[in-house]
Amino acid sequence: MNKELCLVAACPVTVHSRGLCAKHYKAAQRIIDRTELTWDEVVQSGLCKPTKPKGRTHSRFSRRLLEIAHKLHPQSSPETTEANV
Numbered sequence: 610m611n612k613e614l615c616l617v618a619a620c621p622v623t624v625h626s627r628g629l630c631a632k633h634y635k636a637a638q639r640i641i642d643r644t645e646l647t648w649d650e651v652v653q654s655g656l657c658k659p660t661k662p663k664g665r666t667h668s669r670f671s672r673r674l675l676e677i678a679h680k681l682h683p684q685s686s687p688e689t690t691e692a693n694v
């Protein structure tokens with residue numbers, strides 16, 4: 610078993626989901642419930658990991674993130690999308 614630790618600095622608890630321990634996962638979930646924030650945005654900010662890192666789905670994942678980035682910030686994402694993945 611992979612005993613990965615929570616991504617939150619100084620948190621010594623093993624991962625529950627999305628790279629976070631149960632406590633931090635719930636804390637994040639609560640913020641997401643209360644605000645417009647989404648898990649994808651949290652992933653993009655580097656504060657958690659995507660749900661299931663299934664092998665090599667990276668390009669698909671990247672594409673989804675880019676779609677979201679483009680949707681959220683249409684003016685700040687130039688046409689470089691596919692090229693840099």
Ligand SMILES: [Zn+2]
Pocket residue numbers: 615616617620621622629630631632633
């Ligand atoms: Zn934690």
